[in-house]
Amino acid sequence: MKKGFLVTLLISAGIIACQPASQAAKEESQKTVAKATAQNKAKKSSKEEKFRRALGAQDKWQQACSNPVQLAPEGIDVAQFIKEMKATIKYPADGKLVGDWKKGESLALLPKEYKALYGKKGGSKKGNCYACHCGDPRIIACGNIGPSLRGYGNKGIDPKLTYDRIYNSWSQVPCSTMFRFGYHGLLSPEEIADIVAYLHDPESPINK
Amino acid sequence: MKKSILASLLGGALFFANAEAPTPEQLKILKEMGVSPADVIVEEGRDYYHNLKGSTGKTCASCHGQDGANLVGAYAKMPRYYTDIGKVADVDLRIKACLEKYVGVSAKGKKGRKYIVPLAGYVATLSNEMPINIELEHPEEKRLYEYGKELWYKRVGARDFSCAICHDVLAGKRIRLQKLGAPVRDKLYAHWPAYRISKDKLWTMEDRIRGCYKSFFLFDPKKGKFDFKKNWVKKPPFYMEEIIALELYMKKAANGAKIEVPGLLR
Numbered sequence: 001m002k003k004g005f006l007v008t009l010l011i012s013a014g015i016i017a018c019q020p021a022s023q024a025a026k027e028e029s030q031k032t033v034a035k036a037t038a039q040n041k042a043k044k045s046s047k048e049e050k051f052r053r054a055l056g057a058q059d060k061w062q063q064a065c066s067n068p069v070q071l072a073p074e075g076i077d078v079a080q081f082i083k084e085m086k087a088t089i090k091y092p093a094d095g096k097l098v099g100d101w102k103k104g105e106s107l108a109l110l111p112k113e114y115k116a117l118y119g120k121k122g123g124s125k126k127g128n129c130y131a132c133h134c135g136d137p138r139i140i141a142c143g144n145i146g147p148s149l150r151g152y153g154n155k156g157i158d159p160k161l162t163y164d165r166i167y168n169s170w171s172q173v174p175c176s177t178m179f180r181f182g183y184h185g186l187l188s189p190e191e192i193a194d195i196v197a198y199l200h201d202p203e204s205p206i207n208k
Numbered sequence: 209m210k211k212s213i214l215a216s217l218l219g220g221a222l223f224f225a226n227a228e229a230p231t232p233e234q235l236k237i238l239k240e241m242g243v244s245p246a247d248v249i250v251e252e253g254r255d256y257y258h259n260l261k262g263s264t265g266k267t268c269a270s271c272h273g274q275d276g277a278n279l280v281g282a283y284a285k286m287p288r289y290y291t292d293i294g295k296v297a298d299v300d301l302r303i304k305a306c307l308e309k310y311v312g313v314s315a316k317g318k319k320g321r322k323y324i325v326p327l328a329g330y331v332a333t334l335s336n337e338m339p340i341n342i343e344l345e346h347p348e349e350k351r352l353y354e355y356g357k358e359l360w361y362k363r364v365g366a367r368d369f370s371c372a373i374c375h376d377v378l379a380g381k382r383i384r385l386q387k388l389g390a391p392v393r394d395k396l397y398a399h400w401p402a403y404r405i406s407k408d409k410l411w412t413m414e415d416r417i418r419g420c421y422k423s424f425f426l427f428d429p430k431k432g433k434f435d436f437k438k439n440w441v442k443k444p445p446f447y448m449e450e451i452i453a454l455e456l457y458m459k460k461a462a463n464g465a466k467i468e469v470p471g472l473l474r
Contacts, residue, residue, distance in 0.1 A: 048448055070376070145378055145381050
């Protein structure tokens with residue numbers, strides 16, 4: 001059945017393909033060719049400049065990790081690297097490293113994941129944890145790049161270590177694939193504390 | 209018109225009923241039958257090649273021969289340096305230059321892509337079954353190759369990504385449900401340009417690279433740290449040297465692989 005449908009589909013697609021595409025193109029091409037104005041050129045070059053500026057915004061640690069193995073290169077002082085990364089970590093003003101797990105969940109999940117679970121608006125592009133990790137067993141479309149976070153809160157890990165890892169993973173694993181959420185300002189200290197709660201709270205779907 | 213019919217055919221019961229993308233079985237059926245929706249787009253390119261005229265009155269065929277006679281095997285050696293334009297060009301940029309310079313058709317922006325992509329698909333098929341053979345003879349080709357290699361490994365942006373992180377280190381793993389391929393190690397260039405079934409579009413390698421850069425969260429440092437609204441630099445503009453450099457790096461790595469295009473991908 002399926003195959004039959006497929007055949008008709010492809011045949012009809014083939015027939016359609018026989019109409020000359022040039023016909024549609026003709027009108028377009030008959031219009032005079034607009035020479036690229038100086039303005040247009042300037043616009044393009046500024047886009048290129050912007051992209052180059054963005055590529056140039058590499059910090060010295062990223063530079064150190066930009067080698068074929070993508071790890072801290074040989075000969076580098078790893079202890080110093082870690083020390084420098086630790087020094088970048090900022091904590092919430094009120095000193096609370098464990099926030100509200102429900103807010104944390106909404107930061108960890110994409111809007112479409114949140115909607116699928118709760119049928120309402122929520123979620124964020126900022127965390128994107130499930131691109132690399134599994135955790136909440138209800139989310140099946142999860143990556144296997146980092147370890148599963150299922151039951152993470154039951155392992156007796158110090159929440160401060162979790163906080164530091166999310167703020168700046170390179171303070172624990174130099175050049176890790178897990179990006180430095182706090183360091184880059186993708187997540188604020190308060191938001192990171194909420195995600196720490198999402199990982200540690202016994203009521204969180206990560207641990208239930 | 210044609211394309212939207214194809215889209216609705218593909219978008220109907222068959223592919224998008226429950227899942228976002230076709231199953232591997234569906235892909236296999238298409239491949240086994242030796243036909244793919246991409247052929248429709250290549251056919252469109254072939255038609256432009258012979259019939260599209262601009263202000264010079266010439267068609268591609270006027271200079272490069274009926275049925276692409278003089279372009280057989282050209283794609284296997286691209287990107288390469290061209291003296292008439294004084295730079296290294298990939299298939300996209302080369303066709304853009306010919307359209308504007310020799311045919312006399314404006315090929316800027318999205319409108320340009322409408323011609324360039326099908327033409328690139330057609331030109332690439334003229335090298336089918338031939339081995340990729342990037343030679344790096346001209347100094348500019350060597351320079352860009354080295355630059356491409358540097359970019360491949362370059363960790364940058366608010367996500368600390370590089371091409372190599374996803375396509376060397378994590379190759380074989382899954383980002384969500386998407387399996388990460390190894391374009392360099394596995395010579396995947398051999399199936400580009402490729403038809404993306406999930407998008408119902410033919411993509412050249414330029415489209416692919418621009419798409420991958422979007423995941424980097426590159427940002428303009430003039431406006432501080434990364435901010436989705438303020439300074440996200442999503443993609444390099446088309447035809448930029450950086451794109452061509454990465455192509456040269458990946459395609460050189462694929463030397464010897466037999467070209468089989470258009471590829472058929474998720």
